[in-house]
Amino acid sequence: MEQDLKGHRAVITGASSGLGEEYSRQLAARGVDLVIAARRVDRLQKLAAELIAKYAVKIEVLQLDLVGPGAAVQLFQAATAQSRKVTMLINNAGIGPFARFLDEKPEKHLNTMQLNTVALTELCHHFATHMVGHGSRSYITNVGSIASFQGVPNFAVYSATKFYVRVLSEILARELKRTKVSVTCLCPGGTHTEFSDANGQVLKEAATSMMMSASVVVALGIRGMLAGRTIVVPGFLNKLACFFPRLVPNGLALTLAQVAMDRSATPVQRQLK
Numbered sequence: 057m058e059q060d061l062k063g064h065r066a067v068i069t070g071a072s073s074g075l076g077e078e079y080s081r082q083l084a085a086r087g088v089d090l091v092i093a094a095r096r097v098d099r100l101q102k103l104a105a106e107l108i109a110k111y112a113v114k115i116e117v118l119q120l121d122l123v124g125p126g127a128a129v130q131l132f133q134a135a136t137a138q139s140r141k142v143t144m145l146i147n148n149a150g151i152g153p154f155a156r157f158l159d160e161k162p163e164k165h166l167n168t169m170q171l172n173t174v175a176l177t178e179l180c181h182h183f184a185t186h187m188v189g190h191g192s193r194s195y196i197t198n199v200g201s202i203a204s205f206q207g208v209p210n211f212a213v214y215s216a217t218k219f220y221v222r223v224l225s226e227i228l229a230r231e232l233k234r235t236k237v238s239v240t241c242l243c244p245g246g247t248h249t250e251f252s253d254a255n256g257q258v259l260k261e262a263a264t265s266m267m268m269s270a271s272v273v274v275a276l277g278i279r280g281m282l283a284g285r286t287i288v289v290p291g292f293l294n295k296l297a298c299f300f301p302r303l304v305p306n307g308l309a310l311t312l313a314q315v316a317m318d319r320s321a322t323p324v325q326r327q328l329k
């Protein structure tokens with residue numbers, strides 16, 4: 057039987073689809089009150105209405121573009137207004153435009169860095185300070201990727217941001233070891249969400265047949281988070297993909313990553329400028 061999490065309150069970014077929506081569903085099912093944020097507010101409202109009716113939890117919806125200036129502070133202030141406690145932060149929102157580095161506009165690279173690393177860092181700082189301050193058992197999950205362990209061609213900036221997310225999470229987890237706040241980095245591989253459509257990636261059969269479901273990935277992520285694990289890599293093949301690069305020279309690992317990616321996906325056709 058799954059642990060009842062009543063009394064917890066979670067902030068979830070990128071809750072309008074994919075892993076963030078699934079975190080919202082699974083935490084609400086266990087009695088957690090939520091603050092859910094993303095840009096597509098219609099989706100958030102629909103999800104909130106469904107989960108409130110089903111599980112009688114409290115859910116606040118915040119329409120937010122986390123690439124915008126001041127957005128992370130806005131989320132923190134909204135979530136903690138009237139001295140309300142937050143005991144879980146799921147830093148999930150992320151993008152990863154799939155293209156050769158030079159084929160993507162510089163603004164897109166900067167947006168990727170802003171969302172995946174800058175906003176995530178600000179949220180970690182504000183919420184970890186808040187959690188250490190109130191002293192209740194609390195959890196932070198940062199969503200990384202198997203690209204946190206091995207960079208992937210066509211995902212240069214994305215891979216670099218996910219390395220950052222993993223390293224930040226590992227060190228923050230260590231620094232908070234003597235507090236009641238644990239930090240987990242969930243590192244999924246290919247997962248059935250809207251990620252490939254949203255990021256210009258046309259998947260081939262070889263990739264889709266090996267992808268995991270968002271519900272399984274999130275269930276493992278929540279289990280690892282509650283156990284206080286720092287790194288959670290869901291699925292045997294993903295574990296292999298994270299471990300293998302440590303055994304071979306970097307150049308060879310990169311070549312193999314390129315071969316695997318070429319077999320799995322192509323960038324959507326775009327006009328080269």
Ligand SMILES: NC(=O)c1ccc[n+]([C@@H]2O[C@H](COP(=O)([O-])OP(=O)(O)OC[C@H]3O[C@@H](n4cnc5c(N)ncnc54)[C@H](OP(=O)(O)O)[C@@H]3O)[C@@H](O)[C@H]2O)c1
Pocket residue numbers: 069070071072073074075076093094095096097120121122123148149150151152171199200201202243244245246247248249250251252254
């Ligand atoms: N799916 C995979 O294969 C996979 C593998 C490894 C890691 N991941 C990671 O998993 C996380 C979730 O991705 P997903 O797979 O669930 O993809 P997804 O279905 O595309 O979801 C991405 C979420 O991020 C939100 N988002 C995007 N830009 C935003 C912005 N500027 N401000 C606020 N929210 C924003 C989106 O909401 P709005 O568009 O409504 O704002 C959406 O809710 C990401 O960090 C991704 O890197 C995914």
